[in-house]
Amino acid sequence: VTWRAADGWTGRRVEPYGPLQLDPATAVLHYAQEIFEGMKAYKHADGSIWTFRPEQNARRYARSAHRLALPELAEEDFLASIAALVRTDVAWVPDGEDSSLYLRPFMFASESFLGVRPALEVEHLVIASPVGPYFPGGVRPVSIYLSEKYHRAGPPGGTGDAKFGGNYAASLLPQMEAQQRGFDQVCFLDGAESTYLEELGGMNIFLVMADGTVHTPELGSILEGITRKSIIQLARDRGHEVVERRIPARELVSGLESGQVKEFFACGTAAVVTPIGRLASSDFDVQVGGGEPGELTMALRAELTDIQYGRSEDRHGWMTRLA
Numbered sequence: 001v002t003w004r005a006a007d008g009w010t011g012r013r014v015e016p017y018g019p020l021q022l023d024p025a026t027a028v029l030h031y032a033q034e035i036f037e038g039m040k041a042y043k044h045a046d047g048s049i050w051t052f053r054p055e056q057n058a059r060r061y062a063r064s065a066h067r068l069a070l071p072e073l074a075e076e077d078f079l080a081s082i083a084a085l086v087r088t089d090v091a092w093v094p095d096g097e098d099s100s101l102y103l104r105p106f107m108f109a110s111e112s113f114l115g116v117r118p119a120l121e122v123e124h125l126v127i128a129s130p131v132g133p134y135f136p137g138g139v140r141p142v143s144i145y146l147s148e149k150y151h152r153a154g155p156p157g158g159t160g161d162a163k164f165g166g167n168y169a170a171s172l173l174p175q176m177e178a179q180q181r182g183f184d185q186v187c188f189l190d191g192a193e194s195t196y197l198e199e200l201g202g203m204n205i206f207l208v209m210a211d212g213t214v215h216t217p218e219l220g221s222i223l224e225g226i227t228r229k230s231i232i233q234l235a236r237d238r239g240h241e242v243v244e245r246r247i248p249a250r251e252l253v254s255g256l257e258s259g260q261v262k263e264f265f266a267c268g269t270a271a272v273v274t275p276i277g278r279l280a281s282s283d284f285d286v287q288v289g290g291g292e293p294g295e296l297t298m299a300l301r302a303e304l305t306d307i308q309y310g311r312s313e314d315r316h317g318w319m320t321r322l323a
């Protein structure tokens, strides 16, 4: 659909995948005025097709749009655009354990204009791609490098809580340097003081303490993950106290060394729940739980994927049927 300042949103259509034609002065190419979402459609055993908490993606999209001075797309129009694409050909949604149809809604400033001001013409599109398991050989703990040198999106009031492409552009160099050092992912620290844990490039993080409490960085400069929100609920359902707070990176390192921190994991739509087996920086290198996936980590992972794939009761009403 297209938005024009004078008319609002018009022209919903589904068309064959193909290149866009853009004027060289298209605003997004210069000032990065754009946002996106990431979600999945899952096929259940009876062939029906479902998605997970899409109203949460719709609301986050609206919050991101507000931050990037883009027009708000109504929740029902966001959901309708997802459903329309999936229903075009339900055979797109792959069968098979941990396979799904990845859905990518995105919005960008399509006006040709070189002045720095919010665009008066904007596009909202959705594209999709079948995806197989994130861990083809079975879940494997990942290694993390703490980024002290680079930040992702700035302190609260920056763009860290928006799903905005610029945050990801800023994460590419630290991610590449961490990989060159032999690590899978970067963990970003708060932009202001480099003291507190934030998140990975595309996942939120959780610590499981020896006393059974579960801790996760508070909101502000991080993306409010829908998996994060769901993991908080599932952990509380199991009787764990969940604390959202500022967590000093130093506290995590000493907690891993002393055994106070038992499990450390990351979560997001793409990989669901990912155990972390090693954490390092320029002056330390520690193992997590002997490098083996944690018990609560794997239990939460199983519980969430069972709900998403329709293998267990959806007791929180998180699934929405698309076809």
Ligand code: PMP
Binding pocket: 038, 199, 200, 201, 202, 203, 204, 223, 224, 225, 226, 227, 228, 267, 268, 269, 270
């Ligand atoms: N943080 C960042 C920076 C992300 O890109 C993502 C993926 N959308 C997440 C966290 C996890 O969010 P979600 O659980 O909604 O996928």
